[in-house]
Amino acid sequence: MGGIKPPFFMNNKIPNFVKTNQFGLLILVIVFICIFSFSTDGFTSRFNIYALSRVVALDIMIGLAMMVVILTGGLNLSLGALGVSAAMFGGWCMESMGIPISITIILVLAFGSFLGWINGFVTVRTGVHSFIVTLATMSIYFGFMTLLTEAEAFRKLPEAFTDFGSLKLFNKYISPLLIISVLTCFVLYYIFKYTDIGRKLIAAGANPDAAELSGISVDRMFIYCHMLSGFLAALAGIMLTARIGAAIPSMAGHLGFDWLLPAFLAPVLGGTLLSGGKVTVFGTMLGAILVTLINNGLYLIDVGEFWVRFFLGIILLGAVLLDRAREYFTVKNSIVS
Template sequence: MSDQGVTMPRAVLSGLRRHEWLGLAAVLVLGIVAMAATQPAFLSTYNIYIMLTAFSLSVLIALSQMVILAIGQLNLSVGGLGGLAAVIFAGAMDVLGLPVPLAILAGLAVGLLGGLINGIVTWRTGLNAFIVTLATLSIFKGVNIGLTEAQPFYGIAEPVKWFGNARLGALPALLLVSGPVVILTGVILARTMFGRHLLAVGGNQQAAALSGVGVGRIIVLAHVASGGLAAMAGMLAVARLQLGQPTIGDDWLIVSFAAPVIGGAVLAGGHVSVIGTCLGVAIITLINNALVLLRVDPFAVQLLLGFLILFAVGLGRVRSGR
């Protein structure tokens, strides 16, 4: 696959460099056309609804990782934190009997607090975020399992259950959460001072600090945002599953990296793309759906995602090379 990237004609390459997401969009359209032509079930309203539901959830997971990639770090605890927020959200309704808005606040607070811990520890100690978030991943997951004793919370409030299943034709209600969040993230990154500082810190921390950017504040805020996004993803997962599964978040890691990296995020930091990440999530969702419709083993998805990450990174090297 990567050989193809190396021998790609120069004109295509320069086009890719200017509008890196155009290539992704082409891949996506091609995939959709191929599926629509061969699988009649693909364009059914219900199948589109299924795909959009998966997209709504995955895109939040991907954005949660993306804001950390933007500052040139990694966050292994996205799944751990999302899962903890999910069981706190479910437990607040089931065990404590809190009303839905309060439960949402509790879940969100867990996410923001967890992100705050990640950010402060990373910043104050200067440690590699990888190892910090590996440790906090175990802590979040451990607290999750300790609280739930690996049993799900079933007593989810009816409005939440309704929201998780509600749809207008092919449009899931979950899009009402992820749609605005995606747009907001895009606007913040592209149009606000915070967004530009975020990318400046990722691009060159020292230069950013010298030009007056509060590096510590930016790093901590990025982790807080990541935690908040992970918590939202966790709570949407509860709404969709109709129960507070302790295993929510266990399989988020690969997706969270794959989508932004496919979307052109540079792992060294300083360069991320919300449109690219969305297209990355869309491509992953399409692959997932295609493999289900074609009755391929679900583990083939993991396999393909691995190859996609390698391919995207290889392509990124080619793109930045000459």
């Protein structure tokens, strides 16, 4: 490629960060914050920021849970059903069995990982796209959960647990749930960036054949991704239980569908490739923040409760189109330089 010197505006003077879509997202987040704080009352109020932090925390976690499966080039439709099932299991442990909170949390996370393992195992063994596998397990998990709980909620959870969900930190602005989510982001970033296993996961997702040839067990990596997804979904389930103060079978909607849009929006906005092999932990975090902001802002602007979905759809469409345009221009630039 050498020989021709690129013109000054296409060399590396522009920091790489500016070209990434994390940067674009950051700008968008700032722009939306400005718009909403000027055009609505109460956007910057303590109450609203606290409410936002509780919602964002969950959206980040759900987005990460989807992201680690998208890494394999697959999808996890069972995310919501899995998270709610795990949360209901936790509610049962605490309320009916009287198991202490810390042990319950460990059990719930193990249970979530196990359900994720089922997804991964069936996907890998049948070679069928995870879309269809998780479509099936979604209705299986949700069906079993409704059957076993008889659609009854667990409302008498230990106070220490529910108090944590309504705790207010930093001058009563931030929920501790958000701190858990942000910490999870850092841990995942560390895993994918600096650990052996994280690099193997990415390699397996990016090019399964090449990874297999270089001695990575792709099947095992894919199962790990699904287990990690189950783990994070279960964590999201616990967080939601703490936030509501009860474990309710319908807290993620029918079949857990309410979680699906934020789950896809965050990683896709964040620049995770749907074909697999590329993850952006902080992109996903920014994506989740953007979605929550817009959602919240739309309510405050008063577009009407029923139109919020419409605008979210438009925004998802706009975001993927913008991302496509960005990709197109960066590819053109990289060919030139």
